[in-house]
Amino acid sequence: DAYVTPVLRAYVARLRAELGESVPLRFMRSDGSLVTAEGFTGKDAILSGPAGGAVAVGAAADALGGPVIGFDMGGTSTDVCRWAGAPAIVRERRIAGVRMQAPMIDID
Secondary structure, eight states: OTTHHHHHHHHHHHHHHHHOTTSOOEEEOTTSOEEEGGGOOGGGGTTHHHHHHHHHHHHHHHHHTSOEEEEEEOSSOEEEEEESSSBOEEEEEEETTEEEEEEEEOOO
16 A cells, blocks of 8 residues: 555546546545545555456346356456345455455455
């Protein structure tokens, strides 16, 4: 968090300057929720990209009317999640050998 948050703050400041104050700016957190630009921190960004995929899987699952398994293959990772009405949230996970404690969608 101490390493990533200053980088995120600088990015958000540049983005805010380009967009202006009148544009609502939200970022997805690792738990699939949205947070204001000012409240976005490094710990929130741990799995924020894959969380976006899981939220999209949830929208498809809700449209199909049942639980689904999400499979999201990209250029750098393959992420798998289960959606049964809501995302499964974990509070701790080991990522790249480092134990992280923050709420995040249960994504493998």
